[in-house]
Amino acid sequence: MSTIRGRAWKYGDDVNTDVIFPGKYTYTVTDPAEMATVAMEDLDPRFAKEVKPGDVVVGGKNFGCGSSREQAAFCLKYAGVGAVIAKSFSRLYFRNCINAGLPVIQCPEAVEAIEDGQTVEIDLTAGRVLVGSHSFSFPPLPPEVIGIFEAGGLIPFTRKRLGIE
Amino acid sequence: MGKTFAEKVLARKAGKEVVAGEIVEVQPDVAMSHDNTAAIAKTFYSIGVDKVFNPDMHVVILDHCVPAANEKFAQNHKEAREFVAKQGIKHFYDIHRGICHQVLPEEGFALPGELIVGSDSHSTTYGAFGAFATGIGRSEMAVIFATGKIWLRVPETMRVVITGTLPEGISAKDVILYIIGKVTADGALYKAVEFTGPTVQGMSIASRMVLTNMAVEMGAKIGYVEPDDKTLAWLEGRARRPFQVVRSDPDAAMEEMVFDVSNLEPMVACPHAVDNVKPVREVKGVKVDQVFFGSCTNGRLEDFAEVVSVLRGKRIHPRTRMVVIPASQQVLKEALAAGYIAELVEAGAVIVNPGCGPCMGNHEGIMAPGEVTLSTSNRNFKGRFGCKEAEIYLASPRTAAATALTGTITDFRDLM
Ligand code: SF4
Numbered sequence: 001m002s003t004i005r006g007r008a009w010k011y012g013d014d015v016n017t018d019v020i021f022p023g024k025y026t027y028t029v030t031d032p033a034e035m036a037t038v039a040m041e042d043l044d045p046r047f048a049k050e051v052k053p054g055d056v057v058v059g060g061k062n063f064g065c066g067s068s069r070e071q072a073a074f075c076l077k078y079a080g081v082g083a084v085i086a087k088s089f090s091r092l093y094f095r096n097c098i099n100a101g102l103p104v105i106q107c108p109e110a111v112e113a114i115e116d117g118q119t120v121e122i123d124l125t126a127g128r129v130l131v132g133s134h135s136f137s138f139p140p141l142p143p144e145v146i147g148i149f150e151a152g153g154l155i156p157f158t159r160k161r162l163g164i165e
Numbered sequence: 166m167g168k169t170f171a172e173k174v175l176a177r178k179a180g181k182e183v184v185a186g187e188i189v190e191v192q193p194d195v196a197m198s199h200d201n202t203a204a205i206a207k208t209f210y211s212i213g214v215d216k217v218f219n220p221d222m223h224v225v226i227l228d229h230c231v232p233a234a235n236e237k238f239a240q241n242h243k244e245a246r247e248f249v250a251k252q253g254i255k256h257f258y259d260i261h262r263g264i265c266h267q268v269l270p271e272e273g274f275a276l277p278g279e280l281i282v283g284s285d286s287h288s289t290t291y292g293a294f295g296a297f298a299t300g301i302g303r304s305e306m307a308v309i310f311a312t313g314k315i316w317l318r319v320p321e322t323m324r325v326v327i328t329g330t331l332p333e334g335i336s337a338k339d340v341i342l343y344i345i346g347k348v349t350a351d352g353a354l355y356k357a358v359e360f361t362g363p364t365v366q367g368m369s370i371a372s373r374m375v376l377t378n379m380a381v382e383m384g385a386k387i388g389y390v391e392p393d394d395k396t397l398a399w400l401e402g403r404a405r406r407p408f409q410v411v412r413s414d415p416d417a418a419m420e421e422m423v424f425d426v427s428n429l430e431p432m433v434a435c436p437h438a439v440d441n442v443k444p445v446r447e448v449k450g451v452k453v454d455q456v457f458f459g460s461c462t463n464g465r466l467e468d469f470a471e472v473v474s475v476l477r478g479k480r481i482h483p484r485t486r487m488v489v490i491p492a493s494q495q496v497l498k499e500a501l502a503a504g505y506i507a508e509l510v511e512a513g514a515v516i517v518n519p520g521c522g523p524c525m526g527n528h529e530g531i532m533a534p535g536e537v538t539l540s541t542s543n544r545n546f547k548g549r550f551g552c553k554e555a556e557i558y559l560a561s562p563r564t565a566a567a568t569a570l571t572g573t574i575t576d577f578r579d580l581m
């Protein structure tokens with residue numbers, strides 16, 4: 001779990017939640033497997049067909065801007081995405097990834113270095129992204145939220161906290 | 166060093182001193198959810214809890230696809246109704262009432278100094294009343310139903326000072342589009358944005374709501390306007406409970422940007438980004454298939470007055486359709502009483518019941534491939550009006566009316 005390895009799917013700046021998970025589906029597409037099939041539909045139709053477990057989505061600045069819809073985080077998780085790396089994230093998207101238990105990494109230098117289609121390796125424990133022969137480090141999540149992420153997301157975390165097994 | 170508004174509100178809720186950058190666990194005063202309440206209810210039950218922690222802090226408003234467009238939406242509404250009934254959530258507004266961000270203030274839940282969260286990104290709107298208000302995700306709302314709590318990062322503050330007298334017909338929408346164009350979509354990322362200055366003080370409450378509504382389009386966590394006599398007068402008879410105005414100390418640390426709007430022109434956000442902003446004259450003449458006048462940004466009575474002032478006694482261009490949706494039942498009643506609805510019908514507009522309509526692509530004005538919409542709403546991302554091959558321009562109500570008349574994007578000053 002602490003090492004993620006896969007193909008980079010690289011996109012530009014300001015990728016918004018409407019293209020990651022279209023608004024028209026927010027009340028009609030609710031099954032995880034189906035959510036995975038519409039992931040990135042309005043941005044990159046190839047993505048949902050070709051994405052493999054462990055693949056890494058790479059974005060520029062302000063990744064996930066727009067709506068609060070957390071399906072935009074969950075649909076990538078359900079599609080098997082191992083992590084999202086970006087130069088920066090919209091605050092709602094960042095929260096939603098943590099709450100979904102999807103590794104979310106802010107590392108502008110790594111984004112610059114990564115090319116679409118390249119293999120990327122991420123060591124979550126060490127806080128490092130490996131791109132070819134280059135290694136980039138990223139800051140750990142704030143201690144207050146790391147527990148949520150480690151529990152696998154906000155719902156399992158809350159369950160644990162309330163003593164519900 | 167003084168404290169910012171954001172620090173003060175979160176300190177009160179956290180029960181300790183806080184500084185920007187810190188993460189706190191807090192209990193909101195109000196938690197709003199809309200049609201997504203059904204999905205949130207499922208997540209809530211999946212936690213393994215069966216009683217809502219505090220039913221009275223929740224406000225549930227059905228608005229995103231009302232009345233239900235098909236069986237799936239109908240089922241969704243049904244589940245939301247069953248959930249509020251079972252959990253004893255008394256602040257529930259069914260499909261007749263209007264858009265959440267308009268209804269919540271009208272019902273007196275948007276109060277100065279309070280902490281409001283909504284499972285909708287435009288929950289920043291309530292900052293127009295001096296509340297700390299922000300959007301959260303569905304899982305987070307499910308956890309608030311279960312525990313009453315949420316974690317929030319104390320944001321840094323950015324003060325946006327707006328000065329100058331607005332030229333005739335130029336509105337808060339032109340102002341905020343102009344600012345977003347300058348600040349860009351991530352220019353206020355994670356920040357508390359305080360809108361201040363003489364121009365803001367001169368604005369109506371409805372206009373201030375346009376600013377805070379769209380603060381999220383530059384990445385802001387909250388938008389805020391310091392309450393004044395106008396705010397207090399508006400809240401009179403509406404506020405649900407006594408409140409305390411909270412404002413930043415004069416010496417609190419914050420960055421500042423100043424915008425002079427004395428020579429502002431009509432502005433438009435072009436496809437497919439809200440910060441792709443240009444003066445209307447630069448895109449003049451673009452053919453428009455549909456004009457959408459409505460949404461939580463610009464569906465209020467003053468917007469109707471603007472639109473009708475342009476359309477009065479005239480006919481909408483035969484090649485262009487115009488969909489009109491009042492932001493709430495109350496706005497609809499007032500627009501009826503003022504005669505605006507009748508005038509819009511005469512002009513050839515299609516009037517739809519209060520709600521979100523086509524704004525996020527659900528129904529009531531979905532676009533076809535290759536078509537162009539000019540909309541008074543707040544987002545023009547690809548697919549937003551239900552079709553990824555359609556184009557969306559965002560503008561003020563007055564620009565929308567002028568565009569409906571000519572069938573092409575129009576600078577309303579050319580018609581004056
Ligand atoms: S009117 Fe549009 S932006 Fe406003 S709440 Fe509804 S869908 Fe969201």
